[in-house]
Amino acid sequence: MKVSMWYNNTDIRVEEVPTPSPGKGELLVRVISCGICGSDVVEWYRLPRAPLVMGHEVGVEVVETGEGVSRFKKGDRLFIAPKVPCLQCTYCLKGHYPQCSEVKDRLPGGFAEYILVPKEIVNHGSYLLPDNLSYDQATFIEPLACVVRAQRISSLEAGDTVLILGSGMSGLLHTKLARLNGCRVMVTDINPRKLEMAKEYGADVVADAKSDVPGQLMAAFDQKADAVIVTTSSLSALTQAWQSVDMGGVVVLFAVPDPDKVVAVPVNDFWRKEIRILTSYYCGPPDIEEAIELIASGNIFVDDLITHRLPLSETAKGFQMLLEGGDAVKIIVNPQSNR
Numbered sequence: 001m002k003v004s005m006w007y008n009n010t011d012i013r014v015e016e017v018p019t020p021s022p023g024k025g026e027l028l029v030r031v032i033s034c035g036i037c038g039s040d041v042v043e044w045y046r047l048p049r050a051p052l053v054m055g056h057e058v059g060v061e062v063v064e065t066g067e068g069v070s071r072f073k074k075g076d077r078l079f080i081a082p083k084v085p086c087l088q089c090t091y092c093l094k095g096h097y098p099q100c101s102e103v104k105d106r107l108p109g110g111f112a113e114y115i116l117v118p119k120e121i122v123n124h125g126s127y128l129l130p131d132n133l134s135y136d137q138a139t140f141i142e143p144l145a146c147v148v149r150a151q152r153i154s155s156l157e158a159g160d161t162v163l164i165l166g167s168g169m170s171g172l173l174h175t176k177l178a179r180l181n182g183c184r185v186m187v188t189d190i191n192p193r194k195l196e197m198a199k200e201y202g203a204d205v206v207a208d209a210k211s212d213v214p215g216q217l218m219a220a221f222d223q224k225a226d227a228v229i230v231t232t233s234s235l236s237a238l239t240q241a242w243q244s245v246d247m248g249g250v251v252v253l254f255a256v257p258d259p260d261k262v263v264a265v266p267v268n269d270f271w272r273k274e275i276r277i278l279t280s281y282y283c284g285p286p287d288i289e290e291a292i293e294l295i296a297s298g299n300i301f302v303d304d305l306i307t308h309r310l311p312l313s314e315t316a317k318g319f320q321m322l323l324e325g326g327d328a329v330k331i332i333v334n335p336q337s338n339r
């Protein structure tokens with residue numbers, strides 16, 4: 001089978017590897033759709049495991065079941081989580097699923113014609129797709145689940161004012177969800193096309209990220225933000241976050257700057273104002289279930305975020321487009337397409 005092997009962001013090669021066959025408790029699935037995630041192109045985060053096959057936003061079809069698999073059969077349409085928590089350790093019991101200390105298996109990457117799904121993930125991380133949820137839509141389940149989790153831990157309520165910094169795929173999903181939940185939303189970006197999309201998909205106000213963001217927020221809502229959600233790694237966005245959050249409010253770091261960057265936090269000011277800083281990383285089973293429900297019900301429409309569909313042979317081009325930060329939002333690789 002063919003896979004896209006990632007060595008670094010500028011060296012991604014289509015390679016031929018043996019097609020695996022499922023052992024006891026395993027599944028062999030055909031990858032129909034796999035999204036390129038913003039985190040896939042974060043080189044410092046991925047390099048330690050290179051070379052590797054990436055891709056964790058998948059819509060797949062079961063082709064073969066291993067001995068003893070009874071939950072799924074050939075032809076089933078699935079979303080498969082990249083890793084699953086044990087649900088039993090102290091972290092899981094407190095709902096900190098992404099911190100689970102017992103993660104046993106990782107899903108091999110989805111930029112491939114097939115994936116051999118490990119037993120743990122077959123049992124606890126595989127979800128049947130509702131009939132009306134397409135393979136392409138399935139690629140939004142994981143990213144939307146992360147967004148659901150971030151907004152859950154920030155305790156957003158209807159009527160809250162939310163500032164979303166960055167209008168890429170995550171920023172736009174945050175926009176749609178915050179709007180669905182009755183929040184007032186302002187979104188920033190440096191790309192005018194992405195701001196147009198934010199406006200179209202529910203932002204009350206949009207602003208150029210290079211402008212006076214805190215000033216524009218005040219002008220629009222006459223108050224600072226109850227929550228600021230940072231979906232970009234830019235350092236200037238963090239400064240805007242500190243300046244835009246209201247007393248008693250929360251800054252959610254959904255994305256962070258590169259590890260060599262030093263971030264200054266105005267802790268004295270925040271101490272008096274009881275401002276909280278939260279980080280949000282990945283998602284857990286309840287978030288995945290909620291994301292599936294939100295997409296299947298049509299409450300969160302995702303198709304309008306798809307800007308590109310590429311065959312496996314053009315995975316490298318997809319990475320390049322995301323890195324260049326142009327108009328590309330959601331790029332989906334369809335490994336079965338031989339276009």
Ligand SMILES: [Zn+2]
Binds near residue numbers: 142143
């Ligand atoms: Zn992702």
Ligand SMILES: [Zn+2]
Binds near residue numbers: 085089092
């Ligand atoms: Zn656990």
